[in-house]
Amino acid sequence: MIDEKYLRCHGAVEKKFTAGSCIFSHGTIQNHYYQIIDGIVKLSNTGYDAKDMTFQLLRNREHISLYSVFVEMPSLHHAVALTDCRILVMQKDNFNQMIGRNKVLMLMVLKELSSDFYYQPLKSCCYITDSAENKIEHLFHSLKYDETDQELLSFVIKMSLQQISYIANLSIKTVRSAIENLEDQGLIKIVKGKIFF
Structure with missing residues (x-):
């Protein structure tokens, strides 16, 4: 700033x-x-x-x-x-x-x-939704919100599942399942263990 x-x-x-x-x-x-x-x-x-x-x-x-x-x-x-x-x-x-x-x-x-x-x-x-997918998607949006390139799948999420779990207040098992669902919906892509949003 x-x-x-x-x-x-x-x-x-x-x-x-x-x-x-x-x-x-x-x-x-x-x-x-x-x-x-x-x-x-x-x-x-x-x-x-x-x-x-x-x-x-x-x-x-x-x-x-x-x-x-x-x-x-x-x-x-x-x-x-x-x-x-x-x-x-x-x-x-x-x-x-x-x-x-x-x-x-x-x-x-x-x-x-x-x-x-x-x-x-x-x-x-x-943080007012019960949907794990919505929580994680919003978390990824907040990480990406000030990036110049806002194209889908252009941003690498530099966080471990443990960190995502900690921030989103979800179990790792729930995070894994939600990430699989987000990938099935085409909202994220996983390449060599990296999440692209």
Whole structure:
């Protein structure tokens, strides 16, 4: 989102998170701006049944919960490194001063916040369906959504069945069956163990 060099010039520091490590957790007050350099981060909530429900995946150049920089309220979700990640972390005060001095950047941040709210229903809709195929198809759409090439079967899903199972909150057996069904429908293609969507 924001140029990496520009962030570093204004005090952002690169931090490394190993796969599975917590970046921040539900209930904490956020005092930092986070932007991913490399890796995948998942945002999740813990449901009433104590199950972890993933609702968004974030990747390179995406921010993590931008809105939290502007509110003094506890986080409503967890942010966890799904893969090994490199993330730029910037103090909230530095971030606010930086955008306060740059009107073009401020407008870009407002557009980004607006875009987040616009796409939120689309990004979360798979978590209100019981269909394993719909959940996995939506997951694949969310991974592919900002790719230039949106042609069918043009995108390689770089995730293991275990990772898909974890994110979609499904058993591996259910994931295998759903993937077979999606392939039968022509929505995905499996070549040498790789899933093309």
